[in-house]
Amino acid sequence: MRKLLLLLCFIILFGCAPDSKELDQRSTILGLAIDKGEEKLFSISIQLPILTESGGEGSSSPQGGNFETFTTEADSVWEGLSKLEAMTPSVLFFGHLKAILISESVAKTHLKKIFDSLEREAAIGNQIFLLIVEDQAGEFMKKESPLVSLPSLYLDRFFQADQKLSRTSDVKLFEYRRDSNMISETASLPIAKLSNEQILIEGMAIIKDDKLVSKLDPREVGFSELLKKNKLDFMNYDVVLENDVKVTYSRIRLKQVVDYKQTNPVQISLEISGTGEIVEVNDVDQRVDASFVKEADEAVGKKMEENLQDIIVKMQEINAEPWLFGHRIWALSPKYYETLDWESGGWSNAKVDISVDFRTSNTGEKGAMNKTKIGR
Missing domain, CATH: 3.30.420 (Nucleotidyltransferase; domain 5)
Structure with missing residues:
Protein backbone atom coordinates (compact mmCIF):
# COMPACT_ATOMS: atom_id res chain seq x y z
CA MET A 1 0.00 0.00 0.00
CA ARG A 2 2.83 2.38 0.87
CA LYS A 3 4.51 1.69 -2.48
CA LEU A 4 1.25 2.40 -4.28
CA LEU A 5 0.89 5.75 -2.49
CA LEU A 6 4.48 6.66 -3.32
CA LEU A 7 3.89 5.80 -6.98
CA LEU A 8 0.72 7.93 -7.02
CA CYS A 9 2.56 10.90 -5.49
CA PHE A 10 5.37 10.48 -8.01
CA ILE A 11 2.88 10.57 -10.91
CA ILE A 12 1.18 13.68 -9.53
CA LEU A 13 4.45 15.52 -8.96
CA PHE A 14 6.16 14.66 -12.22
CA GLY A 15 3.29 13.88 -14.61
CA CYS A 16 3.47 17.32 -16.22
CA ALA A 17 7.25 17.48 -16.36
CA PRO A 18 7.56 16.78 -20.13
CA ASP A 19 5.27 19.74 -20.87
CA SER A 20 6.56 22.06 -18.17
CA LYS A 21 8.33 25.24 -19.18
CA GLU A 22 9.49 28.33 -17.33
CA LEU A 23 7.38 31.44 -17.80
CA ASP A 24 10.13 33.19 -19.76
CA GLN A 25 10.14 30.26 -22.20
CA ARG A 26 6.52 30.88 -23.19
CA GLU A 53 9.76 43.21 -12.44
CA SER A 54 7.04 44.33 -10.03
CA GLY A 55 9.22 44.79 -6.96
CA GLY A 56 8.87 41.36 -5.38
CA GLU A 57 11.79 38.99 -5.41
CA GLY A 58 11.71 36.94 -8.59
CA SER A 59 8.20 38.16 -9.46
CA SER A 60 7.05 39.76 -12.66
CA ASP A 217 -29.26 47.22 -30.69
CA PRO A 218 -28.57 47.75 -26.95
CA ARG A 219 -32.26 48.19 -26.08
CA GLU A 220 -33.20 44.96 -27.87
CA VAL A 221 -30.47 42.95 -26.12
CA GLY A 222 -32.26 42.96 -22.77
CA PHE A 223 -35.49 41.64 -24.25
CA SER A 224 -33.57 39.03 -26.24
CA GLU A 225 -31.98 37.83 -23.00
CA LEU A 226 -35.44 37.57 -21.45
CA LEU A 227 -36.77 35.55 -24.39
CA LYS A 228 -33.89 33.10 -24.17
CA LYS A 229 -33.25 32.77 -20.43
CA ASN A 230 -36.79 33.44 -19.16
CA LYS A 231 -35.51 36.16 -16.84
CA LEU A 232 -33.91 39.58 -17.02
CA ASP A 233 -32.13 41.66 -14.39
CA PHE A 234 -30.87 45.23 -14.31
CA MET A 235 -32.42 46.94 -17.31
CA ASN A 236 -33.18 50.63 -17.74
CA TYR A 237 -36.36 51.67 -19.50
CA ASP A 238 -38.42 54.79 -20.14
CA VAL A 239 -41.93 55.58 -21.25
CA VAL A 240 -43.72 58.80 -22.25
CA LEU A 241 -47.18 59.41 -20.76
CA GLU A 242 -49.81 62.04 -21.54
CA ASN A 243 -48.67 65.68 -21.58
CA ASP A 244 -45.18 64.48 -22.59
CA VAL A 245 -44.29 63.33 -19.09
CA LYS A 246 -41.32 61.00 -19.40
CA VAL A 247 -40.77 58.36 -16.71
CA THR A 248 -37.44 56.54 -16.45
CA TYR A 249 -37.11 53.18 -14.71
CA SER A 250 -34.07 51.32 -13.43
CA ARG A 251 -33.39 47.96 -11.78
CA ILE A 252 -36.06 46.32 -13.89
CA ARG A 253 -36.43 42.61 -13.27
CA LEU A 254 -38.61 40.44 -15.48
CA LYS A 255 -39.62 36.78 -15.55
CA GLN A 256 -41.15 34.85 -18.42
CA VAL A 257 -43.32 31.74 -18.68
CA VAL A 258 -43.40 30.06 -22.10
CA ASP A 259 -46.17 27.79 -23.36
CA TYR A 260 -47.36 26.68 -26.79
CA LYS A 261 -50.40 25.16 -28.44
CA GLN A 262 -49.97 22.27 -30.85
CA THR A 263 -51.51 23.98 -33.84
CA ASN A 264 -50.04 24.51 -37.29
CA PRO A 265 -48.56 27.08 -37.36
CA VAL A 266 -47.57 26.83 -33.71
CA GLN A 267 -49.04 29.36 -31.30
CA ILE A 268 -46.50 30.43 -28.66
CA SER A 269 -47.63 32.18 -25.48
CA LEU A 270 -45.28 34.43 -23.48
CA GLU A 271 -46.51 35.57 -20.06
CA ILE A 272 -44.12 38.15 -18.58
CA SER A 273 -44.22 39.77 -15.17
CA GLY A 274 -41.81 42.04 -13.36
CA THR A 275 -41.00 45.14 -11.37
CA GLY A 276 -38.92 48.28 -11.66
CA GLU A 277 -38.02 51.45 -9.78
CA ILE A 278 -38.74 54.99 -10.95
CA VAL A 279 -35.49 56.97 -10.98
CA GLU A 280 -36.58 60.08 -12.88
CA VAL A 281 -39.67 62.03 -13.94
CA ASN A 282 -38.85 64.84 -16.36
CA ASP A 283 -41.59 67.07 -14.95
CA VAL A 284 -40.44 67.73 -11.38
CA ASP A 285 -43.84 69.21 -10.51
CA GLN A 286 -45.66 66.02 -11.48
CA ARG A 287 -47.25 64.37 -8.46
CA VAL A 288 -46.23 60.71 -8.39
CA ASP A 289 -49.31 59.32 -6.69
CA ALA A 290 -51.07 55.97 -6.97
CA SER A 291 -53.03 56.93 -10.10
CA PHE A 292 -49.88 58.20 -11.84
CA VAL A 293 -48.00 55.00 -11.01
CA LYS A 294 -50.89 52.88 -12.30
CA GLU A 295 -50.88 54.81 -15.58
CA ALA A 296 -47.11 54.39 -15.88
CA ASP A 297 -47.31 50.66 -15.17
CA GLU A 298 -49.89 50.14 -17.91
CA ALA A 299 -47.87 52.22 -20.37
CA VAL A 300 -44.67 50.29 -19.62
CA GLY A 301 -46.43 46.95 -20.06
CA LYS A 302 -47.94 48.00 -23.40
CA LYS A 303 -44.65 49.39 -24.71
CA MET A 304 -42.75 46.26 -23.68
CA GLU A 305 -45.27 44.09 -25.52
CA GLU A 306 -44.70 46.17 -28.66
CA ASN A 307 -40.90 46.04 -28.30
CA LEU A 308 -40.93 42.27 -27.85
CA GLN A 309 -43.24 41.79 -30.82
CA ASP A 310 -40.95 43.95 -32.99
CA ILE A 311 -37.88 41.87 -32.07
CA ILE A 312 -39.68 38.61 -32.79
CA VAL A 313 -40.92 39.84 -36.18
CA LYS A 314 -37.40 41.06 -36.97
CA MET A 315 -36.02 37.55 -36.41
CA GLN A 316 -38.92 35.85 -38.22
CA GLU A 317 -38.26 37.93 -41.32
CA ILE A 318 -34.74 36.45 -41.60
CA ASN A 319 -35.85 33.03 -40.28
CA ALA A 320 -33.42 33.17 -37.34
CA GLU A 321 -34.55 32.00 -33.91
CA PRO A 322 -31.90 32.49 -31.18
CA TRP A 323 -34.22 31.89 -28.21
CA LEU A 324 -34.56 28.08 -28.37
CA PHE A 325 -38.35 28.01 -28.81
CA GLY A 326 -37.96 25.42 -31.54
CA HIS A 327 -35.60 23.35 -29.43
CA ARG A 328 -38.12 23.41 -26.58
CA ILE A 329 -40.85 22.06 -28.87
CA TRP A 330 -38.48 19.46 -30.34
CA ALA A 331 -37.53 18.22 -26.85
CA LEU A 332 -41.04 18.17 -25.36
CA SER A 333 -43.14 17.21 -28.41
CA PRO A 334 -40.87 15.57 -31.01
CA LYS A 335 -43.69 14.14 -33.15
CA TYR A 336 -45.51 17.46 -33.23
CA TYR A 337 -42.25 19.23 -34.08
CA GLU A 338 -41.87 17.09 -37.21
CA THR A 339 -45.15 18.49 -38.56
CA LEU A 340 -43.98 22.12 -38.30
CA ASP A 341 -41.09 22.12 -40.79
CA TRP A 342 -39.41 24.50 -38.35
CA GLU A 343 -36.30 25.34 -40.36
CA SER A 344 -38.15 26.21 -43.57
CA GLY A 345 -41.27 27.98 -42.34
CA GLY A 346 -42.29 26.75 -38.91
CA TRP A 347 -40.60 29.63 -37.11
CA SER A 348 -41.33 32.32 -39.69
CA ASN A 349 -45.06 31.52 -39.58
CA ALA A 350 -45.32 31.01 -35.81
CA LYS A 351 -47.90 33.09 -33.95
CA VAL A 352 -46.58 34.66 -30.74
CA ASP A 353 -48.93 36.10 -28.10
CA ILE A 354 -47.31 38.36 -25.49
CA SER A 355 -48.70 39.70 -22.23
CA VAL A 356 -46.72 41.85 -19.78
CA ASP A 357 -47.75 42.51 -16.18
CA PHE A 358 -45.48 45.28 -14.86
CA ARG A 359 -45.52 46.88 -11.41
CA THR A 360 -43.55 49.79 -9.95
CA SER A 361 -41.79 48.56 -6.83
CA ASN A 362 -40.37 51.92 -5.73
CA THR A 363 -41.01 55.51 -6.78
CA GLY A 364 -37.55 56.63 -5.72
CA GLU A 365 -38.97 59.40 -3.55
CA LYS A 366 -38.10 59.96 0.07
CA GLY A 367 -41.80 60.21 0.78
CA ALA A 368 -43.14 56.88 -0.46
CA MET A 369 -46.82 56.49 -1.31
CA ASN A 370 -47.44 54.22 1.67
CA LYS A 371 -45.57 56.42 4.14
CA THR A 372 -47.30 57.04 7.49
CA LYS A 373 -46.36 60.29 9.20
CA ILE A 374 -45.00 59.99 12.71
CA GLY A 375 -47.49 61.02 15.41
CA ARG A 376 -50.60 60.38 13.34
Whole structure:
Protein backbone atom coordinates (compact mmCIF):
# COMPACT_ATOMS: atom_id res chain seq x y z
CA MET A 1 0.00 0.00 0.00
CA ARG A 2 2.83 2.38 0.87
CA LYS A 3 4.51 1.69 -2.48
CA LEU A 4 1.25 2.40 -4.28
CA LEU A 5 0.89 5.75 -2.49
CA LEU A 6 4.48 6.66 -3.32
CA LEU A 7 3.89 5.80 -6.98
CA LEU A 8 0.72 7.93 -7.02
CA CYS A 9 2.56 10.90 -5.49
CA PHE A 10 5.37 10.48 -8.01
CA ILE A 11 2.88 10.57 -10.91
CA ILE A 12 1.18 13.68 -9.53
CA LEU A 13 4.45 15.52 -8.96
CA PHE A 14 6.16 14.66 -12.22
CA GLY A 15 3.29 13.88 -14.61
CA CYS A 16 3.47 17.32 -16.22
CA ALA A 17 7.25 17.48 -16.36
CA PRO A 18 7.56 16.78 -20.13
CA ASP A 19 5.27 19.74 -20.87
CA SER A 20 6.56 22.06 -18.17
CA LYS A 21 8.33 25.24 -19.18
CA GLU A 22 9.49 28.33 -17.33
CA LEU A 23 7.38 31.44 -17.80
CA ASP A 24 10.13 33.19 -19.76
CA GLN A 25 10.14 30.26 -22.20
CA ARG A 26 6.52 30.88 -23.19
CA SER A 27 4.85 33.64 -25.18
CA THR A 28 1.59 34.04 -23.28
CA ILE A 29 -1.24 35.01 -25.63
CA LEU A 30 -3.92 37.16 -23.98
CA GLY A 31 -5.90 38.12 -27.07
CA LEU A 32 -6.43 36.78 -30.59
CA ALA A 33 -7.90 38.96 -33.35
CA ILE A 34 -8.98 37.82 -36.81
CA ASP A 35 -9.57 40.23 -39.70
CA LYS A 36 -9.93 39.88 -43.45
CA GLY A 37 -6.51 39.84 -45.09
CA GLU A 38 -5.39 41.88 -48.07
CA GLU A 39 -3.33 39.18 -49.79
CA LYS A 40 -4.42 36.11 -47.80
CA LEU A 41 -7.80 35.05 -46.46
CA PHE A 42 -7.14 36.18 -42.87
CA SER A 43 -5.09 38.73 -41.00
CA ILE A 44 -4.21 37.15 -37.64
CA SER A 45 -3.09 39.26 -34.65
CA ILE A 46 -2.00 38.16 -31.18
CA GLN A 47 -1.46 40.26 -28.08
CA LEU A 48 1.44 39.35 -25.78
CA PRO A 49 2.18 40.97 -22.40
CA ILE A 50 5.71 42.17 -21.70
CA LEU A 51 6.50 40.99 -18.19
CA THR A 52 8.49 43.39 -16.00
CA GLU A 53 9.76 43.21 -12.44
CA SER A 54 7.04 44.33 -10.03
CA GLY A 55 9.22 44.79 -6.96
CA GLY A 56 8.87 41.36 -5.38
CA GLU A 57 11.79 38.99 -5.41
CA GLY A 58 11.71 36.94 -8.59
CA SER A 59 8.20 38.16 -9.46
CA SER A 60 7.05 39.76 -12.66
CA SER A 61 3.77 41.04 -14.02
CA PRO A 62 2.38 42.93 -17.04
CA GLN A 63 2.45 46.70 -16.51
CA GLY A 64 0.40 49.41 -18.21
CA GLY A 65 1.36 49.83 -21.85
CA ASN A 66 3.75 46.88 -21.72
CA PHE A 67 2.24 44.68 -24.38
CA GLU A 68 3.01 43.97 -27.98
CA THR A 69 0.79 43.00 -30.90
CA PHE A 70 2.07 40.84 -33.76
CA THR A 71 0.18 40.46 -37.04
CA THR A 72 0.52 38.26 -40.11
CA GLU A 73 -1.64 37.05 -42.98
CA ALA A 74 -2.54 33.45 -43.79
CA ASP A 75 -5.26 31.33 -45.36
CA SER A 76 -6.02 29.53 -42.09
CA VAL A 77 -5.85 30.34 -38.39
CA TRP A 78 -3.17 27.79 -37.59
CA GLU A 79 -1.03 28.74 -40.54
CA GLY A 80 -1.11 32.29 -39.21
CA LEU A 81 -0.26 31.21 -35.66
CA SER A 82 2.68 29.19 -36.97
CA LYS A 83 4.00 32.30 -38.71
CA LEU A 84 3.49 34.36 -35.56
CA GLU A 85 5.36 31.83 -33.45
CA ALA A 86 8.31 32.28 -35.79
CA MET A 87 8.29 35.99 -34.85
CA THR A 88 8.71 35.26 -31.14
CA PRO A 89 11.70 33.71 -29.33
CA SER A 90 9.55 31.25 -27.38
CA VAL A 91 6.57 28.89 -27.66
CA LEU A 92 3.08 30.34 -28.01
CA PHE A 93 1.02 29.55 -24.90
CA PHE A 94 -2.80 29.67 -24.97
CA GLY A 95 -3.39 28.90 -21.29
CA HIS A 96 -4.19 32.54 -20.44
CA LEU A 97 -6.05 33.47 -23.62
CA LYS A 98 -8.90 35.77 -22.55
CA ALA A 99 -10.77 36.70 -25.71
CA ILE A 100 -11.05 36.04 -29.44
CA LEU A 101 -12.06 39.06 -31.51
CA ILE A 102 -13.48 38.62 -35.01
CA SER A 103 -14.16 41.46 -37.41
CA GLU A 104 -17.67 41.90 -38.76
CA SER A 105 -16.54 41.32 -42.34
CA VAL A 106 -15.04 37.95 -41.42
CA ALA A 107 -18.10 37.02 -39.34
CA LYS A 108 -20.31 37.35 -42.41
CA THR A 109 -18.38 34.75 -44.40
CA HIS A 110 -15.78 32.61 -42.62
CA LEU A 111 -16.89 31.85 -39.04
CA LYS A 112 -17.29 28.13 -39.72
CA LYS A 113 -13.70 27.82 -40.93
CA ILE A 114 -12.39 29.76 -37.92
CA PHE A 115 -14.26 27.81 -35.26
CA ASP A 116 -13.45 24.50 -36.88
CA SER A 117 -9.77 25.32 -36.43
CA LEU A 118 -10.15 26.61 -32.87
CA GLU A 119 -12.14 23.61 -31.66
CA ARG A 120 -9.49 21.14 -32.85
CA GLU A 121 -6.82 22.64 -30.59
CA ALA A 122 -7.02 21.31 -27.04
CA ALA A 123 -4.85 24.15 -25.71
CA ILE A 124 -7.64 26.67 -26.39
CA GLY A 125 -10.11 26.49 -23.52
CA ASN A 126 -13.89 26.59 -23.76
CA GLN A 127 -14.14 29.54 -21.33
CA ILE A 128 -12.72 32.10 -23.78
CA PHE A 129 -14.90 35.13 -24.51
CA LEU A 130 -15.95 35.77 -28.12
CA LEU A 131 -16.64 39.20 -29.63
CA ILE A 132 -17.57 40.65 -32.99
CA VAL A 133 -15.78 43.94 -33.77
CA GLU A 134 -17.53 46.33 -36.13
CA ASP A 135 -14.32 47.57 -37.75
CA GLN A 136 -10.81 46.08 -37.54
CA ALA A 137 -10.43 43.57 -34.71
CA GLY A 138 -6.64 43.93 -34.68
CA GLU A 139 -6.84 47.71 -34.23
CA PHE A 140 -9.47 47.31 -31.51
CA MET A 141 -7.19 44.93 -29.61
CA LYS A 142 -4.39 47.53 -29.59
CA LYS A 143 -6.55 50.15 -27.87
CA GLU A 144 -5.52 50.53 -24.24
CA SER A 145 -8.05 51.71 -21.67
CA PRO A 146 -6.91 54.01 -18.83
CA LEU A 147 -8.95 51.82 -16.48
CA VAL A 148 -7.27 48.45 -17.20
CA SER A 149 -3.67 48.16 -18.34
CA LEU A 150 -4.05 45.45 -20.99
CA PRO A 151 -6.79 45.53 -23.68
CA SER A 152 -7.52 41.80 -23.45
CA LEU A 153 -7.75 41.99 -19.66
CA TYR A 154 -10.22 44.88 -20.08
CA LEU A 155 -12.54 42.57 -22.00
CA ASP A 156 -12.19 39.86 -19.37
CA ARG A 157 -12.91 42.37 -16.58
CA PHE A 158 -15.90 43.80 -18.47
CA PHE A 159 -17.65 40.45 -18.81
CA GLN A 160 -16.78 39.28 -15.30
CA ALA A 161 -18.40 42.34 -13.71
CA ASP A 162 -21.61 41.67 -11.76
CA GLN A 163 -24.87 43.60 -12.20
CA LYS A 164 -24.07 44.99 -15.64
CA LEU A 165 -27.00 46.67 -17.38
CA SER A 166 -28.52 44.41 -20.02
CA ARG A 167 -27.05 46.12 -23.09
CA THR A 168 -24.92 43.15 -24.10
CA SER A 169 -24.17 39.65 -22.85
CA ASP A 170 -20.98 37.63 -22.59
CA VAL A 171 -20.68 34.51 -24.73
CA LYS A 172 -17.96 31.91 -24.30
CA LEU A 173 -16.67 29.51 -26.91
CA PHE A 174 -18.57 26.51 -25.57
CA GLU A 175 -21.81 28.53 -25.31
CA TYR A 176 -21.56 29.64 -28.90
CA ARG A 177 -21.00 26.11 -30.14
CA ARG A 178 -23.81 24.78 -27.92
CA ASP A 179 -26.33 27.28 -29.30
CA SER A 180 -25.13 26.76 -32.87
CA ASN A 181 -25.80 23.04 -32.52
CA MET A 182 -29.39 23.53 -31.38
CA ILE A 183 -32.36 22.96 -33.69
CA SER A 184 -32.43 26.51 -35.06
CA GLU A 185 -28.62 26.67 -35.51
CA THR A 186 -28.69 30.28 -34.32
CA ALA A 187 -26.45 31.93 -31.75
CA SER A 188 -25.52 35.45 -30.69
CA LEU A 189 -22.23 37.22 -29.94
CA PRO A 190 -21.53 40.59 -28.28
CA ILE A 191 -20.51 43.53 -30.46
CA ALA A 192 -17.57 45.82 -29.70
CA LYS A 193 -16.29 48.97 -31.37
CA LEU A 194 -14.19 52.07 -30.83
CA SER A 195 -16.26 55.23 -30.36
CA ASN A 196 -14.32 58.50 -30.11
CA GLU A 197 -11.22 56.52 -29.13
CA GLN A 198 -13.15 54.81 -26.32
CA ILE A 199 -13.89 51.09 -26.02
CA LEU A 200 -17.62 50.46 -26.34
CA ILE A 201 -19.23 47.03 -25.94
CA GLU A 202 -22.97 46.90 -26.53
CA GLY A 203 -25.44 45.18 -28.83
CA MET A 204 -25.43 41.60 -30.09
CA ALA A 205 -24.74 39.99 -33.45
CA ILE A 206 -27.12 37.23 -34.58
CA ILE A 207 -25.25 34.30 -36.11
CA LYS A 208 -27.12 31.67 -38.16
CA ASP A 209 -25.33 28.75 -39.81
CA ASP A 210 -22.04 30.38 -38.70
CA LYS A 211 -22.78 33.60 -40.59
CA LEU A 212 -23.66 37.03 -39.23
CA VAL A 213 -27.18 37.77 -40.44
CA SER A 214 -28.46 40.57 -38.19
CA LYS A 215 -27.79 42.77 -35.16
CA LEU A 216 -29.67 43.68 -32.01
CA ASP A 217 -29.26 47.22 -30.69
CA PRO A 218 -28.57 47.75 -26.95
CA ARG A 219 -32.26 48.19 -26.08
CA GLU A 220 -33.20 44.96 -27.87
CA VAL A 221 -30.47 42.95 -26.12
CA GLY A 222 -32.26 42.96 -22.77
CA PHE A 223 -35.49 41.64 -24.25
CA SER A 224 -33.57 39.03 -26.24
CA GLU A 225 -31.98 37.83 -23.00
CA LEU A 226 -35.44 37.57 -21.45
CA LEU A 227 -36.77 35.55 -24.39
CA LYS A 228 -33.89 33.10 -24.17
CA LYS A 229 -33.25 32.77 -20.43
CA ASN A 230 -36.79 33.44 -19.16
CA LYS A 231 -35.51 36.16 -16.84
CA LEU A 232 -33.91 39.58 -17.02
CA ASP A 233 -32.13 41.66 -14.39
CA PHE A 234 -30.87 45.23 -14.31
CA MET A 235 -32.42 46.94 -17.31
CA ASN A 236 -33.18 50.63 -17.74
CA TYR A 237 -36.36 51.67 -19.50
CA ASP A 238 -38.42 54.79 -20.14
CA VAL A 239 -41.93 55.58 -21.25
CA VAL A 240 -43.72 58.80 -22.25
CA LEU A 241 -47.18 59.41 -20.76
CA GLU A 242 -49.81 62.04 -21.54
CA ASN A 243 -48.67 65.68 -21.58
CA ASP A 244 -45.18 64.48 -22.59
CA VAL A 245 -44.29 63.33 -19.09
CA LYS A 246 -41.32 61.00 -19.40
CA VAL A 247 -40.77 58.36 -16.71
CA THR A 248 -37.44 56.54 -16.45
CA TYR A 249 -37.11 53.18 -14.71
CA SER A 250 -34.07 51.32 -13.43
CA ARG A 251 -33.39 47.96 -11.78
CA ILE A 252 -36.06 46.32 -13.89
CA ARG A 253 -36.43 42.61 -13.27
CA LEU A 254 -38.61 40.44 -15.48
CA LYS A 255 -39.62 36.78 -15.55
CA GLN A 256 -41.15 34.85 -18.42
CA VAL A 257 -43.32 31.74 -18.68
CA VAL A 258 -43.40 30.06 -22.10
CA ASP A 259 -46.17 27.79 -23.36
CA TYR A 260 -47.36 26.68 -26.79
CA LYS A 261 -50.40 25.16 -28.44
CA GLN A 262 -49.97 22.27 -30.85
CA THR A 263 -51.51 23.98 -33.84
CA ASN A 264 -50.04 24.51 -37.29
CA PRO A 265 -48.56 27.08 -37.36
CA VAL A 266 -47.57 26.83 -33.71
CA GLN A 267 -49.04 29.36 -31.30
CA ILE A 268 -46.50 30.43 -28.66
CA SER A 269 -47.63 32.18 -25.48
CA LEU A 270 -45.28 34.43 -23.48
CA GLU A 271 -46.51 35.57 -20.06
CA ILE A 272 -44.12 38.15 -18.58
CA SER A 273 -44.22 39.77 -15.17
CA GLY A 274 -41.81 42.04 -13.36
CA THR A 275 -41.00 45.14 -11.37
CA GLY A 276 -38.92 48.28 -11.66
CA GLU A 277 -38.02 51.45 -9.78
CA ILE A 278 -38.74 54.99 -10.95
CA VAL A 279 -35.49 56.97 -10.98
CA GLU A 280 -36.58 60.08 -12.88
CA VAL A 281 -39.67 62.03 -13.94
CA ASN A 282 -38.85 64.84 -16.36
CA ASP A 283 -41.59 67.07 -14.95
CA VAL A 284 -40.44 67.73 -11.38
CA ASP A 285 -43.84 69.21 -10.51
CA GLN A 286 -45.66 66.02 -11.48
CA ARG A 287 -47.25 64.37 -8.46
CA VAL A 288 -46.23 60.71 -8.39
CA ASP A 289 -49.31 59.32 -6.69
CA ALA A 290 -51.07 55.97 -6.97
CA SER A 291 -53.03 56.93 -10.10
CA PHE A 292 -49.88 58.20 -11.84
CA VAL A 293 -48.00 55.00 -11.01
CA LYS A 294 -50.89 52.88 -12.30
CA GLU A 295 -50.88 54.81 -15.58
CA ALA A 296 -47.11 54.39 -15.88
CA ASP A 297 -47.31 50.66 -15.17
CA GLU A 298 -49.89 50.14 -17.91
CA ALA A 299 -47.87 52.22 -20.37
CA VAL A 300 -44.67 50.29 -19.62
CA GLY A 301 -46.43 46.95 -20.06
CA LYS A 302 -47.94 48.00 -23.40
CA LYS A 303 -44.65 49.39 -24.71
CA MET A 304 -42.75 46.26 -23.68
CA GLU A 305 -45.27 44.09 -25.52
CA GLU A 306 -44.70 46.17 -28.66
CA ASN A 307 -40.90 46.04 -28.30
CA LEU A 308 -40.93 42.27 -27.85
CA GLN A 309 -43.24 41.79 -30.82
CA ASP A 310 -40.95 43.95 -32.99
CA ILE A 311 -37.88 41.87 -32.07
CA ILE A 312 -39.68 38.61 -32.79
CA VAL A 313 -40.92 39.84 -36.18
CA LYS A 314 -37.40 41.06 -36.97
CA MET A 315 -36.02 37.55 -36.41
CA GLN A 316 -38.92 35.85 -38.22
CA GLU A 317 -38.26 37.93 -41.32
CA ILE A 318 -34.74 36.45 -41.60
CA ASN A 319 -35.85 33.03 -40.28
CA ALA A 320 -33.42 33.17 -37.34
CA GLU A 321 -34.55 32.00 -33.91
CA PRO A 322 -31.90 32.49 -31.18
CA TRP A 323 -34.22 31.89 -28.21
CA LEU A 324 -34.56 28.08 -28.37
CA PHE A 325 -38.35 28.01 -28.81
CA GLY A 326 -37.96 25.42 -31.54
CA HIS A 327 -35.60 23.35 -29.43
CA ARG A 328 -38.12 23.41 -26.58
CA ILE A 329 -40.85 22.06 -28.87
CA TRP A 330 -38.48 19.46 -30.34
CA ALA A 331 -37.53 18.22 -26.85
CA LEU A 332 -41.04 18.17 -25.36
CA SER A 333 -43.14 17.21 -28.41
CA PRO A 334 -40.87 15.57 -31.01
CA LYS A 335 -43.69 14.14 -33.15
CA TYR A 336 -45.51 17.46 -33.23
CA TYR A 337 -42.25 19.23 -34.08
CA GLU A 338 -41.87 17.09 -37.21
CA THR A 339 -45.15 18.49 -38.56
CA LEU A 340 -43.98 22.12 -38.30
CA ASP A 341 -41.09 22.12 -40.79
CA TRP A 342 -39.41 24.50 -38.35
CA GLU A 343 -36.30 25.34 -40.36
CA SER A 344 -38.15 26.21 -43.57
CA GLY A 345 -41.27 27.98 -42.34
CA GLY A 346 -42.29 26.75 -38.91
CA TRP A 347 -40.60 29.63 -37.11
CA SER A 348 -41.33 32.32 -39.69
CA ASN A 349 -45.06 31.52 -39.58
CA ALA A 350 -45.32 31.01 -35.81
CA LYS A 351 -47.90 33.09 -33.95
CA VAL A 352 -46.58 34.66 -30.74
CA ASP A 353 -48.93 36.10 -28.10
CA ILE A 354 -47.31 38.36 -25.49
CA SER A 355 -48.70 39.70 -22.23
CA VAL A 356 -46.72 41.85 -19.78
CA ASP A 357 -47.75 42.51 -16.18
CA PHE A 358 -45.48 45.28 -14.86
CA ARG A 359 -45.52 46.88 -11.41
CA THR A 360 -43.55 49.79 -9.95
CA SER A 361 -41.79 48.56 -6.83
CA ASN A 362 -40.37 51.92 -5.73
CA THR A 363 -41.01 55.51 -6.78
CA GLY A 364 -37.55 56.63 -5.72
CA GLU A 365 -38.97 59.40 -3.55
CA LYS A 366 -38.10 59.96 0.07
CA GLY A 367 -41.80 60.21 0.78
CA ALA A 368 -43.14 56.88 -0.46
CA MET A 369 -46.82 56.49 -1.31
CA ASN A 370 -47.44 54.22 1.67
CA LYS A 371 -45.57 56.42 4.14
CA THR A 372 -47.30 57.04 7.49
CA LYS A 373 -46.36 60.29 9.20
CA ILE A 374 -45.00 59.99 12.71
CA GLY A 375 -47.49 61.02 15.41
CA ARG A 376 -50.60 60.38 13.34
